[in-house]
Amino acid sequence: xxxxxNENEYIISPEAESIxxxxxxxxxxxxxxxxxxxxxxxxxxxPTLKEVELFQSIHDQHIANHxxxxxxxxxxxxxxxxxxxxxxxxxxxAYDVIEIDEIQRDLGF
Numbered sequence: 001x002x003x004x005x006n007e008n009e010y011i012i013s014p015e016a017e018s019i020x021x022x023x024x025x026x027x028x029x030x031x032x033x034x035x036x037x038x039x040x041x042x043x044x045x046x047p048t049l050k051e052v053e054l055f056q057s058i059h060d061q062h063i064a065n066h067x068x069x070x071x072x073x074x075x076x077x078x079x080x081x082x083x084x085x086x087x088x089x090x091x092x093x094a095y096d097v098i099e100i101d102e103i104q105r106d107l108g109f
Contacts, residue, residue, distance in 0.1 A: 019047050040070070052082075056082060071087050
């Protein structure tokens with residue numbers, strides 16, 4: 001698992017491990033990431049829909065902590081994806097989602 005800390009978020013991506021191994025590592029280290037938004041970059045992993053949906057639990061947990069959790073997936077049919085997950089095709093769009101989420105939180109939504 002590769003972790004890139006930024007000012008307001010962590011960009012976390014798998015290295016050579018499978019999606020399920022990556023998710024296990026992320027869940028094990030999750031307490032280290034509570035203070036910031038999380039961007040999970042799966043652009044090089046090319047996950048299936050079922051693999052992406054495995055992130056639902058940790059996504060919901062992070063949202064409940066009043067932080068954003070966005071998954072970057074390239075070459076993916078977003079129409080088939082679960083509506084509860086924040087899925088975007090590019091890293092820039094992940095930053096945009098986080099910015100919008102932070103504005104909504106500041107306004108009390």
